Amino acid sequence: MIDSFGRKITYVRLSVTDRCDLRCRYCMAEKMTFLPRSEVLTLEELAQLADLLIGRGVRKIRLTGGEPLVRKGVEHLVADLGTRVGMGLDELTMTTNGTQLPRYARLLSDAGIRRINVSLDSRDPERFRYITRRGDLDQVLRGIDAAAEAGLKIKINMVALKNINEHEIEPMLVWCSEQGFDLTLIETMPLGNVEEDRTTHYLPLSDVKTRLDREFTLVPSFARTGGPARYWEIDGLGVRLGMITPLTNNFCDGCNRIRISATGTVYGCLGHDQKVELREALRSGSQDLVDEALDKLLKGKPRKHEFAIRAGEAPAVARHMSVTGG
């Protein structure tokens, strides 16, 4: 699949549910209305869709949500998709908030998942609860331990938030180094009405980089995951630090991905509403209809996002981040 700017699409982010057991302040509102089950693709349809995408050249699938591990029966989907790894698919992976990992970590590893990204914005129990509006830090830490024990490689995702967790960045880096995890910092993006003023908490990672440069030696790394982060090795710490900088250092020229919501809506760009619907095409059993829709999406896939965080401005995109799982 190639878009009209010549970018090859090999990475699909597949959201398996819009639901979540947390309500992170930058992602969701406190009160969310979730989809009725009839609108959500079945596990069989998700697997069928994955196969069609692999047939069109997709080599990496990331399962996401909402929270992917709250989808009932997700273990069957993971086991099913795991059989495609090495058989067309180079990587099956997941982004999770970690709460259900105590139960699922081993299963993910047995299914052929080699690494996961776990979101963890704070290692302070009260701050963690504040950011997630309800999360239990201990539960997530137990989940992370279970994942490490199951042999999964772990990357911690931390959304950098001014006046909330910015002072935890250096300690998080040291902790990740001790644990053998990578760490990726993320700039908050303006999607959905989350009832929070994003201008107050937006922290440009260019500032964080300047700060880190004073304390550590950051050596640019050529490591690539196929995702949007740029990486550095931290001299002496043995930890890889990623930064996802949609606002301060746009990476759209290298975009290789599309995202699919739990209802089968495919979005060409995280920062736009350009989309096509696949559910009815899938349910009709016609591969031609699915291909037609995908071709239309590729043709209109936007060149870049137009995110900006300015006081009093509505979010660039009305849908919540949880609709596409990032």
Ligand SMILES: Nc1nc2c(ncn2[C@@H]2O[C@H](COP(=O)(O)OP(=O)(O)OP(=O)(O)O)[C@@H](O)[C@H]2O)c(=O)[nH]1
């Ligand atoms: N603007 C933008 N942000 C993205 C894109 N893809 C992922 N992100 C954001 O990057 C953050 C981390 O995403 P992850 O789910 O960990 O996925 P990833 O960064 O592709 O993961 P790796 O495979 O480890 O590189 C989330 O906040 C996503 O919303 C993208 O195409 N555009």
Ligand SMILES: C[S@@+](CC[C@H](N)C(=O)[O-])C[C@H]1O[C@@H](n2cnc3c(N)ncnc32)[C@H](O)[C@@H]1O
């Ligand atoms: C939407 S979540 C879905 C997967 C899972 N529930 C989790 O939290 O890892 C995927 C990633 O998007 C990030 N995210 C959510 N809202 C964001 C926002 N407004 N700006 C930047 N990243 C965001 C989360 O921190 C998480 O790392």
Ligand code: SF4
């Ligand atoms: S970031 Fe993930 S864990 Fe937090 S509310 Fe969004 S979907 Fe849930």
Ligand code: SF4
């Ligand atoms: S913002 Fe859009 S164009 Fe840019 S990397 Fe993300 S999906 Fe691709």
